[in-house]
Amino acid sequence: MTPGKKLEGLVAATVTPMTPDGQINLSVIHKYVDYLVSEQNVKNVFVNGTTGEGLSLNIQERKQLAEEWVCQGKEKLDHVIIHVGALSLPESQELARHAAAIGASGIAVIAPFFFKPTNKNELTAFLQKVASEAPAVPFYYxxxxxxxxxxxxxxxxxxxxKEQIPTFQGVKFSDTDLLDLAQCINKNEREQFAFLYGVDEQLLSALAIGADGAVGSTYNYLGRKTNLMLQAFAKPDLALAQKYQFLTGEFLNFVSKLGFGVAQTKAVITFVSGIPMGPPRLPLVDVSEEFIIKAKDKLDSIVWPDGD
Ligand SMILES: CC(=O)N[C@H](C=O)[C@@H](O)[C@H](O)[C@H](O)CO
Ligand SMILES: CC(=O)C(=O)O
Incomplete structure (x- = not known):
């Protein structure tokens, strides 16, 4: 891992591999890291988030997964960000301390969502109580x-x-309100905070407004193609960048009509990578064989500008 390096480019929101009987499967994470780096050219991961079913795991499982990712990623990944959000403040704090102790490159927290903060001060107070348990670890909302x-x-x-949370480093922004994102970027010089966009099908629009990169589930299997979009955008070759966004969007548009969530993401990563990611945990349910056939056909039918 590369401490101090600004988080930018693509971050894969990892799935949590599970055995057919629903236990977490740590044994494939080593292969998962190698696959992301060598096949997808993705060197940052976001662990135990939405895609990782973090809120469906118990504390022990979350710690084991964090440890395995940090350990396997040590020599190979740039950033291993651990999501430590929870409904219970002490649990979130415990996970933050744990992430700091194992040497995670950052921690992230979602807003508590049963009893919800109703204003900025309440939300900041919660985030501050978690962040301060890991005073040397970059913090992302x-x-x-x-x-x-x-x-x-x-x-x-x-x-x-920054005054309340000195470790505040940036935002994983998973919303379509690009006005909000633009105002964030406008007011907070990019050198100060990292803005990572989280709606993969609209990443190009977020890049245009100044996002530093992206965190998302699709970079597990469309990472290489999305990296080519980032390169085209940087060149700049906007027409080529658009072409990549249109094509990744074509796949997502197709699967979203079939019903697309974490279970489907696990199935797609499994057939693309060959690594068995297993079923999701209830209340999510496993995909049908029909979904897999249709999704695979769609992905295979796309003709990419790089000739693949
Ligand atoms: C709701 C959700 O899971 N969002 C993910 C990250 O924030 C995205 O990566 C989506 O999975 C992706 O944009 C596909 O819709
Ligand atoms: C997409 C994302 O960042 C997550 O799954 O948490």
């Missing part, structure tokens, strides 16, 4: 209002945040 129901705008949250 994970904004995902579609799932948490906490709609406090990030632009508002960021005002004065």
């Amino acid at each position: 994970y904004h995902i209002p579609s799932l948490t129901g906490v709609k406090i705008r990030v632009e508002e949250l960021l005002g004065g945040i």
